[in-house]
Amino acid sequence: MNVEKAIKTSVEIPLKKRTIIHLSLVYNKVNEQVALTLKPFEISVQQFNVLRILRGQKGKPANLSTINERMVTKMSNTTRLVDKLISKKYVNRTICKHNRRKVEISITGNGLDFLNQIDGMLFNKEEEILRDFSNLELIQFNTLLDKF
Amino acid sequence: MNVEKAIKTSVEIPLKKRTIIHLSLVYNKVNEQVALTLKPFEISVQQFNVLRILRGQKGKPANLSTINERMVTKMSNTTRLVDKLISKKYVNRTICKHNRRKVEISITGNGLDFLNQIDGMLFNKEEEILRDFSNLELIQFNTLLDKF
DNA sequence: TTACAATAATTGTATATACAAATGTATATA
DNA sequence: TATATACATTTGTATATACAATTATTGTAA
Numbered sequence: 001m002n003v004e005k006a007i008k009t010s011v012e013i014p015l016k017k018r019t020i021i022h023l024s025l026v027y028n029k030v031n032e033q034v035a036l037t038l039k040p041f042e043i044s045v046q047q048f049n050v051l052r053i054l055r056g057q058k059g060k061p062a063n064l065s066t067i068n069e070r071m072v073t074k075m076s077n078t079t080r081l082v083d084k085l086i087s088k089k090y091v092n093r094t095i096c097k098h099n100r101r102k103v104e105i106s107i108t109g110n111g112l113d114f115l116n117q118i119d120g121m122l123f124n125k126e127e128e129i130l131r132d133f134s135n136l137e138l139i140q141f142n143t144l145l146d147k148f
Numbered sequence: 149m150n151v152e153k154a155i156k157t158s159v160e161i162p163l164k165k166r167t168i169i170h171l172s173l174v175y176n177k178v179n180e181q182v183a184l185t186l187k188p189f190e191i192s193v194q195q196f197n198v199l200r201i202l203r204g205q206k207g208k209p210a211n212l213s214t215i216n217e218r219m220v221t222k223m224s225n226t227t228r229l230v231d232k233l234i235s236k237k238y239v240n241r242t243i244c245k246h247n248r249r250k251v252e253i254s255i256t257g258n259g260l261d262f263l264n265q266i267d268g269m270l271f272n273k274e275e276e277i278l279r280d281f282s283n284l285e286l287i288q289f290n291t292l293l294d295k296f
Numbered sequence: 297t298t299a300c301a302a303t304a305a306t307t308g309t310a311t312a313t314a315c316a317a318a319t320g321t322a323t324a325t326a
Numbered sequence: 327t328a329t330a331t332a333c334a335t336t337t338g339t340a341t342a343t344a345c346a347a348t349t350a351t352t353g354t355a356a
Binding site: 077 | 341342343344345350351352
């Protein structure tokens, strides 16, 4: 993913500006590939991430605010995201009986099966996206990302 | 930007999956900061990028398809993005007289002044975003991004 | 115990984006 | 010169997202 080629420019971009643009280009490319992998399953990356969070709860239901905290891309409207997942029968929503302001969201058996179906495809896609990285390079890359 | 802290998990994430998540987290953080910098100017990152592309044309107008090619985040609807910029008087749109299918979009003096106003603020923000990187690390990071 | 503030989620609304279909123009071919 | 095909952009429509306002509930201090 060469910056100058990607945005078709011949002018020299200052290193810091170039870095920000480079990051955006790479993210967009990766995100597009992930989204395309999920597309046949008719689910968005956001919805998929919520399902993964709920699976991580190991049966324990999660509040909306908990989901929000754990989301990779924070969204301003998790309610409607959960609505979508409910209509697909992947999650349940009930009112928390200890604090009726809260809701408890949990993944259904249906939702778990669905995730299991996707796991393999996504694993392969992630391997493909990162095929040119050695293990050491991945560690280096993560170390540099920590600096943000 | 620590992954586990950011998504509040204690479970170990496989390195490749962690890398993809890490990239997304960092991009979202950077994008949010850039968007916040542009917000007082009432312009989106996308609109700003189109203006920058047009400035790069050095007076020569650009077609819609040229803009699309050079955009960092490809959009499915550049027409409406340009509509916004026209209504703000930052760009002009005329029909290309050699090929009437094409349109020619150019930045106005108004648009150039506006960009100049933003440049400094954005420069400072980019410096801030990357303050923990040495020059060598920036080069390393860009080299790793090239592997995607 | 009442009044007020804080919390958790939902709803309304405006805007943004994705995707497909449509429009208008130019080019190629029979 | 008709007709088909390709090209460049625009429009329609459904969905997604951002942000503010609202609703409902709980905690707390007077």
